[in-house]
Amino acid sequence: MWVKAIRVHELGDPKVLSWEEVEIGEPNEGEIRIKNKAIGVNYVDIYYRTGLHRAPLPFIPGKEAVGVVSAVGPGVTSFKVGDVVGYADNPMGSYAEEQIIPASVAIPIPPAIDYKTAASVLLKGMTAYVLVRQAFKVQRGHTVLVHAAAGGVGSLLCQWANALGATVIGTVSTEEKAAQATQDGCQHVIVYTMEDFVTRVTEITSGLGVHVVYDAVGKDTFKGSLACLMPRGCMISYGQSSGSRPDPVRLSDLAPKSLILGRPGLMHYTTNRNELLLAASEVFASVMAGVLQVRANHVYLLSEAARAHTDLEARRTSGSIVLVPDSQWL
Structure with a gap:
């Protein structure tokens, strides 16, 4: 199937973020396909776009999204079509209408948390959890x-x-x-x-x-x-x-x-599924208890990812930035 996505063919300024059609297949063993509803923008996306962090070209950037499961691969029993899930950190490729990810990294999203809030807080919230509760325990x-x-x-x-x-x-x-x-x-x-x-x-x-x-x-x-x-x-x-x-x-x-x-780095504190779900549960519990107020201050169309990057680098933003696939824009 063909979906619209942002793809990077060469490294450089935000103009290298190309809005185009890409082909994705069916999920393989242990994988799920998700139809993205909201996509988190993080500064690490800029690192990959500029080459500070390396990824083989061409690539679809983005390391955080929330969406609805649209297909499940063989052997997947933990999720079904229609489930709302998110993921953070790996794999890269969230700047797309749909994507395929390992079921092992998918995180169930509580019904009380909407798409944009979840996409705003999942990666950033788990990072904050690692920083204040693990790497240095604030007291x-x-x-x-x-x-x-x-x-x-x-x-x-x-x-x-x-x-x-x-x-x-x-x-x-x-x-x-x-x-x-x-x-x-x-x-x-x-x-x-x-x-x-x-x-x-x-x-x-x-x-x-x-x-x-x-x-x-x-x-x-x-x-x-x-x-x-x-x-x-x-x-x-x-x-x-x-x-x-x-x-x-x-x-x-x-x-x-x-x-x-x-x-x-978040990946070293979520090395197995138990650690991943613990970090996510701490974040979601803090959001639902009102400890964390999630500021999704900036929402752009997915096709406007270049403008989102420009604004982020120019320090014109505060709080979180979310991309919404053009087909999902209301």
Whole structure:
């Protein structure tokens, strides 16, 4: 069967996102086909489009979607046609009207959570879960610094850390985003385009520093983030929107304060189906309990993926970005 999809034939700016027809077959052993209803956009999609992360050309980008099962392959007993499922992280290829994925990575979506909300929170929410509950376990009394606090993951990180009893400091680029970060649980918000975040963190913490920094920006903030940490503090890097070359830190830079540096990836915390479903259940439970307010602030047609990428790279967005297949647009 033929479906419409976004495909990348060469690496480069958003113009390389080509809207075209692609052929997909029937699901094989252990696979299901899903008709996508909502597709999550994540910064990692830009990394693949530009070549920072590698994928064989041509490829369909996207690592998150929610949809309805349209066919099941031989041996699949856990899902049936009509089930609502989502997936996050792997495999790549969600920028399509329909796609085939292994049944082992499909996650049942609770009826109380709609398509757009689920596609906004599944990958980002499980990432936030790993960051605050696994890679560094945030506890009451901790002080945390979250860069890009109004972004898709950043917004969830601030809410979750606040709910766990931490004092949350967030950095944002505009006063408008500062207002959102405050709503998301930041007790202190720093507009880094107007003031130096290291100086402000020092003032806020009376020179003590923070227990943990969550940094998705990369080289532009890396050394400043280390300077914000208290002795034995933890630096969690989970992205590099400002670039990753050259390496922003030497191992010896950690020694003066006995700092810990981590670069966790969701795939290493969801290595089996039990871990995957546990992470997803934590996210869905937090959404349904009101701990996490999901901000699907920007919705585009799938055919407008290039515009979505342009806006994301230009930092014109906050919260989550969702693509809706043109045939599903209401």
